[in-house]
Amino acid sequence: MILSASGWRKVFAVSGNEQDKAPEISPEDTALSAIAAEVFFDYLKDKTGIENPVIAVGMDTRPTGPAIADAMNRALLLKKAIIQFTGVSSAPEIMAFSKKIDGFIYISASHNPVGHNGIKFGINDGGVLNGTENAKLVEEFKKRLSAPDACNSALNRISQASASEMRTLEQQSKSAKHNALRAYEDFARLTIAGSENKEIQDNFFEGIRDSMALNPMGIVCDFNGSSRTLCIDRDFFKSNRINFYEINNQAGVFAHEIIPEAENLVHVAAEMERLQKAGFKDAILGYMPDCDGDRGNIVYWDEKAQKACILKAQEVFSLSVLAELTYTIWSSTDQNMKPAVAVNCPTSMRIEEITKALGANVFRAEVGEANVVNLAREKREEGYTVPILGEGSNGGTITYPAAVRDPLNTIFAILKLLTIRGGGLYELWCKKSGHKYKDDYTLTDILESLPKYTTTGVSEPRAVLKVSSLDHAELKRDFQKKFEADWKKNPLRKKYGLESYRIAITNGTKERYDVADWGESGKGGLKVVFYNDKKEPVAFIWMRGSGTEPVFRIMCDVRGTDIQMEKDLLEWETKLLGN
DSSP, rough: EETTTTEEEEEOOOTTTTOOOOOOOOOOHHHHHHHHHHHHHHHHHHHHSSSEEEEEEOOOOOTTTTHHHHHHHHHHTTTTTTEEEEEOOHHHHHHHHHHHSEEEEEEOTTTSSEEEEEEEEEEESOOOOOHHHHHHHHHHHHHHHTSTHHHHHEEEHTTOOOHHHHHHHHHHHHHHHHHHHHHHHHHHHHHHHHOOHHHHHHHHHHHHHHHHHHSOEEEEEEEOOOOOGGGGGGHHHTTTEEEEEESSSSTOOSSSSSSOOOOOHHHHHHHHHHHHHHHTEEEEEEEOOOTTTTTTEEEEEETTTTTEEOOOOOOOOHHHHHHHHHHHHHHHHTTOOOOOOOOTTTTTHHHHHHHHHHHHHHEEEOOSSHHHHHHHHHHHHOOEEEEEEEEEEETTEETOOOOOOHHHHHHHHHHHHHTTTTTTTHHHHHHHHTTOTTTTTHHHHHHHHHHHHEOOOOOSSEEEEEOOOOOHHHHHHHHHHHHHHHTTTHHHHHHHTTOOEEEEETHHHHHHHOSSSSGGTTEEEEEEEEOOSSEEEEEEEEEEEEESSSSEEEEEEEEEEEEEHHHHHHHHHHHTTTT
């Protein structure tokens, strides 16, 4: 079982097959679920001093979710927790709801295959526990599992849960779900409008509705049976006069693989093209969420090519950063504001080009949503304004004050660019970046104005290496020896004008440059940044190992559109890693 801050997860399908859609889980996994709930309850009670903390319990639409929830609810009832069982909920929904109570348990394995499942824990700050707090849970969890007869003891305990209390909990679920949806809608309005002021929110969304009346736009969603089938999406868009088209909208019925990468976005692209041919010319944006609904990559209608195009994850994130940074600058009256963005280590360097043009800073953390969220919090405490953060490598957009990715925020970031005109966001970007502005611009024009980079996709087979050692530090030291020996003589230097390099490592929220021992990065990220003769960064190669299996994730980012350069540098990295 992976026990990371991003979630505890494993294959829960009793067969062990990650593609198994059966709802049953084993007695051992029932016990694991119960003990996990008990550990979190005790942690929350100790942290808050509240005798009967209010805990939201929700799940995505995976078939094993109800069995895990049943075990956890029984354990929590016996602990005398006040449970708000929201049933099927999206991650942003339950995390918004948790801000009004004491904490949450969310049952999900995010984008993993259907037979997987997992558990996320959080308090009332709107996000998952950070690495330090999660480590406390993990330590106690392992300790309790090591006790004699831990499994049977847990099963015996939860068998004593009152049947009438379980029925009451189920009956109250509808009310809890209603409250969660309302909390999420309120929080979404706050996040998208960028203000807690209700009048400012009303004015913002009135502006959206007015824009739609003049220039109708439609959103196409491939729900793919995810938790967002039972979320606010359709009503939220329609209430703002944005037409909404949906496919695969039956909860728990997965039409294809769950991960919202290019190979699965073809379905929403095909629906967009069908709608366009049928005369629905407003269908210009589309998204597909993953199972827990916190991620949704984007498809758009290219009016020049007359086809639906799938945006790469790095492009989605770059577009969102451009939108939210310009919106923050455009709407702010603070002359001393220090805008900034927090990203993960393998986010493309195009972010630096965007932020440089807009006078903002970039700060980088190790891979992991919790790391980026905590880095943004640290920078806010230092006086920076961080309106947006996330992991460009997977397209995940986190818009402050949210602490979790949300496709609604991504869609509305793009809508801000398209609807705020006449001295608006795109005009501001063009002035700052030196691009030629035109009044009748489209999303295609905005995309063409973004810095051009060629980046390895996170889901590509060549981005994952099987390695022989789980000792990440030693593996990186070996890579260092090979790299330093090969650097001066490698023909790629002359071919691509690589004059020098710097090393960057990331651990948690900390990034360090120019370390002598590359192994100091340990299980964190290691990046080699290449510079040309003008001392400009032109490319990087990056690596980070999995903590649970002998796998290394690698990637390359190259300024410009030279596909061969990206391929050559990634192959060089692969060779030096011994594959």
